[in-house]
Amino acid sequence: MSENKDLDQLRQEIDTIDTQIHQLLNQRAECAERVAETKLREFGAENGEGDLSRVMFYRPEREAQVLRKVIDRNSGPLEGKTVARIFREIMSACLALEKPMEVAYFGPEGTFTQAATIKHFGQSVISLPQPSIATVFSQVESGQCNYGVVPVENSTEGMVSHTLDNFMDSPLKICGEVELRIQLHLLANENASSDTIKTICAHQQALAQARNWLDNNWPGVDRIAVASNAEAAKMAKDDASIAAVAGDIAAEQYGLMKIAKSIEDFANNTTRFLIIGNEEVAPSGSDKTSLIVEANNKPGALLKLLEPFQSSGVSLTRIDTRPSRTDTWAYVFFIEFEGHKDDDNIAGILEGLGDHSRVLKVLGSYPKAVL
Template structure:
């Protein structure tokens, strides 16, 4: 039914009873279509398994690739492109994200490792990217997320890579240097920080404010203005700070809504981050390369010869090919003093001819080049 016909039909409904009956009818249609989509997803699993058996003689579900990052990004982009309202684009896309997640779980539930414990922003990023149909597995350190995916214990991992206020997450970059894993997606998460305490605590009882060091840095000015002289303690994560505050009225945690809900904390103050657009970007890591999807990014690590103009020589091929760089960051080399590795991100997929030509050029000019992956640009 066209939008105009829908509006005409809605305008003809003049009583609450008529409107409620119409909503019930629509709900029934939506429900039937959801079940139809779910059955199609189950059939996809059957066909993929049959194709694998025909090719290899095996029918092993663990060897079937059910999650296709480029396909999901295309579907979500189509959802946004065809949306005519009144629901906002992002709202509709999030609804479809959860539908896709639930249907994918019927094919094969995925296990996703993330930087824990429960209640971290990394967990929130994992849910935003994969939906709630996955099995989320908290890990104590970024290195453990990499290890879980490398070993096959988890299908994918989610790790923070940069914050709009505090810059790159160096532990993540360092783990990529020796890891065989590929970047297969990205997700950006708006970071809202709150000052959280347990029930019965107050401004008068708080003696220490705990959070991850990055969170403390992201609200440094607010804390200086509102809580001068109160001890600040950096801990392993904001969720750990929330756990500590759960039973101790002398501790206030700086953390987000998911931690507040998980540990039953109250807000002494809301949205205390210094910059209103405070955002953290996360990377999805997996074991397989991702095919081109039409709106892709590529990340790589490159080491230049230690000579004047080395970085300029590395960047010139991108300019000549008309490729837009989205990120450059520097890390000290762990094998040679005063030598550096460059973490570079740019628009395009490594399978594209112009990107391949640039990469071939860089191989000739560099000491080391490692493509970390080509992946769909974030849709949500």
């Protein structure tokens, strides 16, 4: 009886805490609504009047700062990033009260890019799948969507060239980044078996990321690269002769069983995605900057581009090359480094780069991934 009484008291305590949490959530939501009203008044856009396009409801640097504070002040027993993910959803729901955001992502539904979109913006965002990376760019450029999410690199397979190429001519800015641990599974419908499966389908990157496992476990079975892992899952849903390499979200979306789990060749397999938008982002205190630069066609040109970073003690996080669209056998460099373009030392570096390059395009400064 005493044990039951203790449990009842603990449950009552949890109920009391839940009520307090609920009240505080509603107070936060009411405050978010007042924030929206203040922003609308500032730009003269009350009652649907004025220029709504000038009102910035979503502030990437502010959200990054809030999430970092959540992690820093957390004392357990919940892990800091676990609590931060809860706050991510709270902020997503409150932002939807201000203005529901529409975010384009490289689809269809069930892709890792959709999972990255949800991880970064939360469940309350309106996520819209697009048939190509180029379409994601065009949807954001035209104002049809507020932001876009595109893959930029995988830890085992390197850079996504289509994304880099689209930055060449686009006016869009990088507003953020999100990293996603990639777990790949071999999926098939409930009627499939080792006897029925004749083909394994996936995006070419997923096939490459699971190449060794597939060689060892399904040798001799044809592999076909398709537009996305979700497209492969959709094919497997209706055909017992097809298995798909895809993730959890695709398995749930298309009701597939997991023939084998976590078949990626490297346990730390991670893909990084970029958030693209029309506005520049203010410093958050822990930022990255990305740029495209084409060096002068002279001996030692690349060295002159990199020397300012070394002398200023700025850490490069990525450097890659793409063919130039203007000259044969000429290349542009995609460079990422720590710091914000408005930082004094970074501004000096950018000024020096302009003197030693034919083309210099700052793609954006943005908060480092928090979750």
